[in-house]
Amino acid sequence: MNIHAAADIPTSPADYSAIAPELAMLGTGLVLLLMIALKRFKNDSWYAAIAAFGTLFSAGWAIALWNAVESGEVGDDHVRFAFSGMVVADGFGAFLSVLICLAVLLGILLSDVYLRHENAGKAEYYILLLFSAAGMQFMVISNNLVMMFISLELLSVCLYILSAWHRDRSDSQEAGLKYLLLGAFSSAFLLYGIAFLYGATGTTNLVGFEQYFAENVLFSSGMVLLGMVLVVVGLCFKVAAVPFHMWAPDVYQGAPMPVVAFMAAGAKVAGFAGLWRVLEVGLSAYELDWQPLLWAIAAITMLVGSVLAIVQTDVKRMMAYSSIAHAGFILTGLVAANEEGVRGALFYLVAYTIMVMGAFAVISLVARRGEQDTSLEDYRGLSRREPLLAGILAFLLFAMAGIPGTSGFVAKFAVFGGLAGAERWVLIVVGTLASVLSAFFYLRLVVYMFMEGLPLEAKTPTLSRLPVPGVSAVVLAVTVFFTLQLGVLPEGLLDIAGRATLFAG
């Protein structure tokens, strides 16, 4: 054996520009780690500012990558594989990468207020947030099941810790532990599924799957189907789709508010991207098998999420079920399996990220210190005390319910348009029914805020005006503006989302 043989080991050319957004995210996290080690800022907001700056940097790289992919400078058919096909640079990945940066940015702003408010601040929080975001970004560009699994773990492990961040609230600890145990359980499903798919095809590369199924005819596809189902279970857990949603209400109720907002948006984006890449790219040959499966999951997710939200008396828990219902609407975009459907789902993800961030900004302000006031009763007569905050929350809830003139309406319209194209009429009926049901509990909160008087109990004297920090005001302004803008003039984003679905595979 000649140890010193000249380069006989094939090393793939390192195409760092394909993973530049992720590197920026991870690099910022490492810089923060080093800053804590070397020199401590007295004020945690400095760390928040650096994290936000790094996120902007990452978003800049993602946009540059989008432009490069769009102009066709790189690769063939607007797609470029990098690191031996581990990751792929395409419009879909770049689009969602930018969306994740937006979620992180709003999340950082919310966190800064929250952590100072709750006195739970430590700079490590932002590091975990950034690493989790890097995991999400890696997930949306991964073209290999192993890569997908590692990025899923990176994002999940950081979220487990963040859920348990609030040390003084036992709810938060409980949320972290529950999420960890159930998350580990679902990871095992995913890994088992990956093993079966590898056993059936001899590769973990998603494009490799496609080629394998194009070139070979299987006598029995039992192993592929088993692997496919297990992978779908693992990924549906992350997007909190029924029947894998059990963790969501407890975790959403217990975890710190900014983490919940970030998790609701980011983990959904990552999980959706994972499902899209596995099913529509890797297993497109088995479309007839996974479509009914996803059809059923989407239908019961929309219905169960909407129905169970009605009986909740805690607003955070209600938002958890609402997020489950939204996951169902997003999944219908995959069921349609056509360009409009995926375009609608991408638009939906953007609209949902913005709405949920704004809603949690208000809920966090109303809850006050220690997240005490989160029950429906605490919203009674909010419009008398805080007309502006109540108005903003009402607008965002209208958007979530899908009232015309808001981004939520356009989003639902777009995914249903995809379903109509695929002639999935029953699912459209189910979805419409679910969205009517969900309008009930959104409007109930609005009724509590606007049409009910102030509580008569002795609580009244303690209810002073809610202080609204400047950072929260910025988040509210941004979210309200974009929710309105995407509701009135959605063409721009719909067009971009449409171009993001161009993926030759």
Add this chain to the structure above:
Amino acid sequence: MGDYLGIVVMAVLALSFVGVSLGVSALLAPKRPTPEKLDAYECGIVSDQESVERFPVQFYLVAMIFIAFDVEIIFLYPWAVRMRALELFGFFEMALFVVVLLIAYAYILREGVLDWAPKRTLDRETLMQGFRVEADRAKAALSEQDRGRKSEAA
């Protein structure tokens, strides 16, 4: 859809087996409960103390650090064997990996994960307090001596 008929039949069979066996045992089995029977079943001898013991969290942290550096060795060793074949590219990739680990190492050092002894820091306030206590004690001793001498003289 016909392909999945077997699964449906299996699911129905499984559910009906559960239902039938639970139902039959509920209907036919005699019920004579005693406290021992109602107790949760556990193997072995009844334990006379908490099985979960508390131990310092530092052991856990050290175990984590051990894993991190263990994994580093796993990566470093094959690279060291084939270093020349991997050329500069391999060298820089490895350097990147080691630098990332070093940053984490600097962080844990600074966070005091490796400081096992309880912290002994002397700030000005405690120091002055200590001096004051010492001074009081010395004064008391002196006055004691004085009193002793006086009583001797008397």
